[in-house]
Every structure is written in C-alpha cells, then in structure tokens.
Amino acid sequence: MAEYFFMPPMSITGAGALKSAGDEMVAEGYGKALIVTDEVLHRKVRATKVLMDMLTKLSIEYAVYDRVTPNPTVAEVQAGAQMLKAEDCDFIISFGGGSPHDCAKGIGIVANNGGSIRDYAGVNRMKTKMLPMFAVNTTSGTGSEMTRFAIITDEEQQSKFPVVDWRCTPSVSVDDPELMVGMPPGLTAATGMDALSHAIEAYVSTAATPLTNPGALHAMQLVVKSLPTAYKDGKNEQARSDLTYAEFLAGMAFNNASLGYVHAMSHQVGGVYHNLAHGAINAVLMPYVEAYNAKAVPDRFIDIANAMGAKDRNLSAEQAVDYVLTKIRALNQELNIPSTLAELGVEESAIPHMAANALNDPCCLTNPRQVSSVQEMENLFRQALHGN
Numbered sequence: 008m009a010e011y012f013f014m015p016p017m018s019i020t021g022a023g024a025l026k027s028a029g030d031e032m033v034a035e036g037y038g039k040a041l042i043v044t045d046e047v048l049h050r051k052v053r054a055t056k057v058l059m060d061m062l063t064k065l066s067i068e069y070a071v072y073d074r075v076t077p078n079p080t081v082a083e084v085q086a087g088a089q090m091l092k093a094e095d096c097d098f099i100i101s102f103g104g105g106s107p108h109d110c111a112k113g114i115g116i117v118a119n120n121g122g123s124i125r126d127y128a129g130v131n132r133m134k135t136k137m138l139p140m141f142a143v144n145t146t147s148g149t150g151s152e153m154t155r156f157a158i159i160t161d162e163e164q165q166s167k168f169p170v171v172d173w174r175c176t177p178s179v180s181v182d183d184p185e186l187m188v189g190m191p192p193g194l195t196a197a198t199g200m201d202a203l204s205h206a207i208e209a210y211v212s213t214a215a216t217p218l219t220n221p222g223a224l225h226a227m228q229l230v231v232k233s234l235p236t237a238y239k240d241g242k243n244e245q246a247r248s249d250l251t252y253a254e255f256l257a258g259m260a261f262n263n264a265s266l267g268y269v270h271a272m273s274h275q276v277g278g279v280y281h282n283l284a285h286g287a288i289n290a291v292l293m294p295y296v297e298a299y300n301a302k303a304v305p306d307r308f309i310d311i312a313n314a315m316g317a318k319d320r321n322l323s324a325e326q327a328v329d330y331v332l333t334k335i336r337a338l339n340q341e342l343n344i345p346s347t348l349a350e351l352g353v354e355e356s357a358i359p360h361m362a363a364n365a366l367n368d369p370c371c372l373t374n375p376r377q378v379s380s381v382q383e384m385e386n387l388f389r390q391a392l393h394g395n
C-alpha cells in the first residue's frame with residue numbers, strides 16, 4: 008500500500024532558530040504578520056517582545072491577536088480571521104504552545120478557504136492551502152508547530168473536533184529551546200507527557216511504518232531521560248534541548264501514524280472541562296488505555312520498554328507491558344500528575360457524553376484495539392475515572 012509522509016516544507020530547530028526564521032521571512036518578502044498568541048505570553052510575561060523586536064528590526068509590520076485560550080474555540084478562530092482581514096496581513100506567525108498554533112491554523116484555513124472552521128472538521132476537507140504560517144514553539148509537547156492537525160473546541164456541542172489536512176501544515180516550524188527555558192514546571196510536565204503519549208500512540212498505531220517508528224522510539228527515550236530533569240530544573244539546557252527534539256520526533260511520528268484512544272478520549276475530557284491541560288489528561292489516561300491496548304499488541308511493548316530504559320533487554324511481552332505501565336505511573340508521580348480522572352475533577356455524569364463523542368474522533372481509527380460498543384468505551388473512561 009502506498010504511504011504518505013507529511014512534514015513542514017522547512018523546520019528550524021536549535022538555539023538561534025527564531026533569528027533564522029526572521030531571515031526566512033525576509034527572504035520570502037512578507038509584508039505584514041498576524042501574530043497569534045495568548046494573553047499570558049503577550050501581556051503578562053511579555054514573551055512576544057523578542058519576536059516583535061525582531062520584526063521591527065527586519066521592517067516587517069505586524070498586528071497581534073492575543074485572545075487564544077488553552078482550548079481554542081470556533082469563535083476565537085473567527086475573531087482572528089476577521090482581524091487578519093482588517094489588518095491586511097499576508098502571513099501568520101503563531102507564538103506559543105499547541106493552542107496558538109491550532110488557532111492560527113484555523114485562521115489561516117478560513118482566510119484562504121472561507122466559511123467557518125467547522126466546515127473543515129474531519130480529514131482533507133480543505134480546497135486550498137492555508138495562508139503561509141511560521142509556527143514559533145514555546146513549549147515542548149504538542150508537536151502542533153509541525154503537524155497537519157488542528158484541534159478546535161466547539162463551544163455549542165461541548166466537544167472538540169480535529170481538522171486533519173496536509174494543507175494546514177505550517178510552512179516553517181521553529182523550535183528554539185531558548186524560548187522554552189521559561190516554561191513553569193507544571194507546563195513542562197504536561198507538555199512532556201503529551202509528547203510521550205504521541206510517541207507511544209504512534210508506535211502502537213495501526214498506521215505505524217518504518218518511517219514513523221524510529222522517531223517514536225527515540226522520542227520515548229529522550230522524554231524518559233530528560234523530562235524529570237527539566238521539571239526540576241527548567242534552566243537545564245541539555246534537558247530542554249532533549250525535550251525539544253523529543254516533541255519534534257514524536258510529532259513526526261504521529262503526524263503520519265496518527266494517534267489512538269488516549270487522544271480520542273482526552274479531546275472529549277478537554278471539550279467538557281476547558282481548564283484541564285491536554286497533556287495532563289493524556290498522562291492520566293495513558294496507563295489505562297495502554298493496558299487495554301497491550302492485550303492486542305503485546306509485542307510492541309518490548310521495544311517501548313527498551314526505549315523507556317528497561318535494563319533487562321530480554322523481557323517477555325508480558326514483562327515489557329508491566330514495565331511500561333509501571334514506568335508511566337512512576338513518571339506521573341514524579342511530575343505530580345494525578346493517577347485518576349476523578350482527581351482532575353472529572354465527573355461520572357459526563358462519561359456517556361464523552362464516550363459517544365470519543366468514538367467519532369478520527370484518532371480512534373488507528374487505535375490497535377477497537378471497542379465493540381459505546382458501553383466498552385464508557386467502561387474505559389470509568390476505569391480511568393476511578394483507577395481500577
């Protein structure tokens with residue numbers, strides 16, 4: 008079967024990446040950028056200053072849309088698209104973590120395709136490529152700066168829908184670890200576990216290929232090695248650099264192998280409980296979902312255990328599954344992430360709604376084990392809710 012592999016046309020990684028991205032903006036001859044970011048980064052910690060100063064120096068005009076929330080909504084995409092039009096911007100710079108990137112993709116899609124971002128829910132629904140976009144990443148987890156996925160919250164339906172289309176892959180992804188040293192520990196933990204969940208879901212995915220597997224395994228190795236260090240010491244340059252590569256490699260893997268039930272379920276939890284961090288929800292769900300998946304693909308867990316640092320290289324599949332689940336739980340504990348959805352504030356009453364919506368999420372398609380009924384999906388939610 009023919010396989011596709013999707014990547015941004017250009018990716019710039021490492022210290023000094025932002026400056027190099029500026030040179031590329033000049034080379035492309037862009038006139039005015041819409042910077043898409045959030046209020047905390049723009050007004051509170053003023054992290055956007057370095058970008059704005061650079062643009063001024065390069066004589067590139069800009070307008071700032073800073074109304075992106077942690078789970079970007081249809082209305083935020085619409086407001087950003089209106090601003091882009093009013094300000095006559097010819098390209099987009101997203102600045103932040105997954106939320107600004109996803110919202111910026113939505114804005115770029117609507118700018119070039121018209122209508123509402125709801126029209127593009129699903130796979131390959133766009134007619135034309137989105138507006139050129141530089142995705143400047145300030146966290147190391149979501150991979151959104153380099154993927155063809157945008158996750159948008161539908162406030163009316165209380166759910167999230169993914170837009171999956173190679174036409175909304177950012178033109179240039181920018182991963183500069185110098186922009187990530189300021190990440191607080193909680194965000195470092197959640198985004199790092201998000202990257203781990205991308206790597207594991209991509210590796211056990213039914214769409215995994217020899218092109219996606221090496222990146223997934225190496226990402227797992229780097230997360231295990233450096234996430235606890237970066238959590239305790241955010242200024243540790245080696246740990247930040249490792250996590251930057253980990254999230255990018257995991258992004259390469261899931262951008263092509265897709266994801267599974269952790270994300271299908273997590274999107275729905277986030278759709279109802281807007282203030283919960285995506286990565287933290289994934290971290291909680293992972294041991295339950297992978298215990299469920301291990302029944303279908305136990306052998307895949309031997310490689311995962313090795314990547315996650317198993318000393319004994321001759322583990323049986325059963326021992327490997329046990330090692331991986333124990334390791335994920337230990338990481339969660341070390342990072343002060345709870346072990347159940349109930350501890351995150353999720354309620355039993357939300358489960359039927361979340362389970363039904365999870366089954367409509369395209370991430371379900373590539374999970375290695377499929378539920379046979381909505382009740383089975385509800386049970387998986389209940390296990391994660393109560394911890395059994």
Ligand SMILES: [Fe+2]
Nearest residue numbers: 149201270285
């Ligand atoms: Fe994710």
